[in-house]
Amino acid sequence: MTQITTALNSSLYIPSETFITLLSNSLPETPAVCIGCGCDDYHACIDLELHRPCHWLVVDRKIGKGVCSSCPEELERWRESYKSARTIG
Numbered sequence: 001m002t003q004i005t006t007a008l009n010s011s012l013y014i015p016s017e018t019f020i021t022l023l024s025n026s027l028p029e030t031p032a033v034c035i036g037c038g039c040d041d042y043h044a045c046i047d048l049e050l051h052r053p054c055h056w057l058v059v060d061r062k063i064g065k066g067v068c069s070s071c072p073e074e075l076e077r078w079r080e081s082y083k084s085a086r087t088i089g
């Protein structure tokens with residue numbers, strides 16, 4: 001009887017690490033922040049022209065900064081301040 005009980009318990013056990021791994025796979029660990037409006041990977045703002053969540057015009061994951069599609073006017077400041085960043089999209 002003891003052996004059966006143990007088998008049932010172990011089959012029901014789901015390690016919490018499994019859920020943490022699933023969550024961290026969907027988004028980067030350190031969110032990049034828009035230098036214009038301050039939105040980030042977890043809190044996208046709404047693009048006023050497209051009426052949908054913004055996307056990155058440029059983003060540099062190493063420094064954790066970017067310019068989102070709601071702030072195209074910040075691209076010039078970005079180029080001056082973060083010349084090493086690559087353009088995406």
Ligand SMILES: [Zn+2]
Binds near residue numbers: 034038039070071
């Ligand atoms: Zn922005």
Ligand SMILES: [Zn+2]
Binds near residue numbers: 037040054055
């Ligand atoms: Zn944004």
